[in-house]
Amino acid sequence: MHARKAVTVRRPVEEVYRYWRDFQNLPGFMDHLRSIHATFEKRYHWVAVAPNGDRAEWDVELVEDVPNERIAWQSVEGADVNCSGTVHFRTAPGGRGTEVEVELRYDAPAGGKIGRTVARLFGKDPGQQVEQDLRRFKQVLETGEVIVSDATMTAKGAAQRPAQPAGQTRQLEPALR
Amino acid sequence: MKAICWMGRNSVQVEQVPEPRILNARDAIVRITSSAICGSDLHLLNGYVPTMEKGDVIGHEFMGEVVETGSAVRNLKVGDRVVVPFPIACGACNACANELYSLCENSNPNAWMAEKLWGFSPAGIYGYSHLLGGFAGGQAQYARVPFADFGPLKIEDGLPDEQVLFLSDIFPTGYMAAEMCSIRPGDIIAVWGCGPVGQLAIASAFLLGAERVIAIDRFPYRLQMAREQAGAETINYEETDNLLELLKELTGGRGPDACIDAVGMEAHGIGLDYAYDRAKQAVRLETDRPVALRQAIMACRNGGTVSVIGVYGGFIDKFPMGAVMNRSLTIKSGQCHVQRYMRPLLERIQRGEIDPSFVITHRLPLEQAPLGYDLFKNKEDECVKVVLKP
Numbered sequence: 001m002h003a004r005k006a007v008t009v010r011r012p013v014e015e016v017y018r019y020w021r022d023f024q025n026l027p028g029f030m031d032h033l034r035s036i037h038a039t040f041e042k043r044y045h046w047v048a049v050a051p052n053g054d055r056a057e058w059d060v061e062l063v064e065d066v067p068n069e070r071i072a073w074q075s076v077e078g079a080d081v082n083c084s085g086t087v088h089f090r091t092a093p094g095g096r097g098t099e100v101e102v103e104l105r106y107d108a109p110a111g112g113k114i115g116r117t118v119a120r121l122f123g124k125d126p127g128q129q130v131e132q133d134l135r136r137f138k139q140v141l142e143t144g145e146v147i148v149s150d151a152t153m154t155a156k157g158a159a160q161r162p163a164q165p166a167g168q169t170r171q172l173e174p175a176l177r
Numbered sequence: 178m179k180a181i182c183w184m185g186r187n188s189v190q191v192e193q194v195p196e197p198r199i200l201n202a203r204d205a206i207v208r209i210t211s212s213a214i215c216g217s218d219l220h221l222l223n224g225y226v227p228t229m230e231k232g233d234v235i236g237h238e239f240m241g242e243v244v245e246t247g248s249a250v251r252n253l254k255v256g257d258r259v260v261v262p263f264p265i266a267c268g269a270c271n272a273c274a275n276e277l278y279s280l281c282e283n284s285n286p287n288a289w290m291a292e293k294l295w296g297f298s299p300a301g302i303y304g305y306s307h308l309l310g311g312f313a314g315g316q317a318q319y320a321r322v323p324f325a326d327f328g329p330l331k332i333e334d335g336l337p338d339e340q341v342l343f344l345s346d347i348f349p350t351g352y353m354a355a356e357m358c359s360i361r362p363g364d365i366i367a368v369w370g371c372g373p374v375g376q377l378a379i380a381s382a383f384l385l386g387a388e389r390v391i392a393i394d395r396f397p398y399r400l401q402m403a404r405e406q407a408g409a410e411t412i413n414y415e416e417t418d419n420l421l422e423l424l425k426e427l428t429g430g431r432g433p434d435a436c437i438d439a440v441g442m443e444a445h446g447i448g449l450d451y452a453y454d455r456a457k458q459a460v461r462l463e464t465d466r467p468v469a470l471r472q473a474i475m476a477c478r479n480g481g482t483v484s485v486i487g488v489y490g491g492f493i494d495k496f497p498m499g500a501v502m503n504r505s506l507t508i509k510s511g512q513c514h515v516q517r518y519m520r521p522l523l524e525r526i527q528r529g530e531i532d533p534s535f536v537i538t539h540r541l542p543l544e545q546a547p548l549g550y551d552l553f554k555n556k557e558d559e560c561v562k563v564v565l566k567p
Binding site for chain 2: 128142163
């Protein structure tokens with residue numbers, strides 16, 4: 001599977017790079033990423049949860065880190081999911097801010113529980129998943145939060161509530177800078 | 178709280194729903210004191226807008242009193258009286274920085290839906306389908322207002338609700354329609370549609386220096402309002418053999434310098450092209466009926482501007498692109514960038530240059546909104562604009 005998406009964020013490239021490079025920020029805008037923590041130098045343990053609650057975990061290695069330009073990672077050998085990705089940062093023309101381009105590749109074992117979980121994680125259209133993550137990233141950097149509406153506040157995937165106040169549902173934890 | 182909910186095609190009902198809560202730090206909760214029914218709400222009622230769900234609270238023209246603010250709202254406090262603009266805008270993205278507030282890049286949580294239909298997503302709008310965010314609307318007792326520190330306009334000088342309510346939508350919309358005409362001294366503007374937006378477009382065209390305004394409609398009471406309240410010359414197109422010829426005669430053979438389409442996707446007409454559009458719509462081959470738009474293009478003088486403020490949703494047939502290209506026509510369009518106009522238009526109201534409340538014909542309690550929709554949709558009881566009091 002391969003996805004490539006871009007978004008323009010109206011903030012300087014240094015600020016955009018720095019926010020992404022602090023990997024503790026990633027769960028705030030990456031929908032399925034539950035947690036990421038450093039294990040040892042340049043290695044990170046990644047925990048993802050699919051919409052139905054299934055978990056998948058794997059280790060990645062930071063293979064490139066060029067400040068204000070590029071971050072690249074690769075899953076370590078033997079990981080359940082073989083994935084790699086690169087984020088490019090470049091100053092947008094005409095004072096528009098920063099262009100952020102994400103390339104993501106992954107293969108998962110075709111069958112079995114892990115294969116199904118990964119398929120659920122990334123959905124039918126992994127490009128759309130990446131795009132949504134980038135939209136939220138942009139919102140957090142430009143406005144401070146991911147905006148929710150009455151219809152989308154508890155939405156998983158496409159299913160939505162009616163567009164009316166929700167009353168006594170669980171309190172949200174919107175991503176904050 | 179009581180709220181007006183879309184319950185299916187041709188069905189809006191008063192329902193009991195929970196009161197809104199703060200969900201984002203820049204939210205405010207507003208207790209609504211006045212709300213209005215918009216012509217574009219009729220597209221929701223009539224089933225022309227996709228992605229509506231049963232129970233959606235509708236309404237996007239509202240004002241009231243702030244009763245709660247989120248932790249990041251610094252410029253509003255409880256008790257402030259505000260008019261809320263219908264497009265939701267963050268103030269921080271490139272679109273907002275360029276004053277294109279109805280194109281805010283951050284205010285539609287369902288942007289992916291709008292992208293599939295239109296290529297990119299515009300801003301979220303209160304009470305106007307899930308395609309535009311799935312936000313609960315303002316035909317209710319309370320509303321949640323996102324980015325409350327950016328859009329809502331404080332009213333501090335005691336002007337009554339009815340004089341300022343329309344700063345939320347229809348006055349800026351009519352004004353932007355006229356502004357897009359790039360009016361120069363001596364210009365004659367033609368306006369299709371004498372609903373509330375059309376009336377305010379006529380009035381705005383005069384504020385912007387138009388020499389004459391010609392208003393086109395088929396309901397005598399609306400044409401009368403256009404003449405007596407807004408100052409236009411009028412044409413009833415059902416009593417005219419050839420509208421385009423008449424417009425030429427009235428403009429020294431030149432055609433109007435600019436034409437405003439304040440009708441949109443549910444246009445009526447007489448003649449073959451209207452019958453064609455209705456037939457195609459019935460079998461879902463065409464989503465919108467561009468009768469007024471085609472006429473505006475054909476009537477416009479060479480090199481003129483067609484200003485499209487009527488709402489369209491999907492696709493149209495038989496668009497006179499040859500006329501547009503060969504005659505150097507400019508088409509300007511958009512959902513109104515309300516935030517751009519609220520302050521300057523409030524000042525015009527304060528100076529007594531215009532009182533937009535002239536369009537109001539009916540005032541109803543919120544519970545009678547379904548009746549209000551009926552009167553408005555069927556043009557009964559000389560209805561032009563319905564204001565609801567929660």
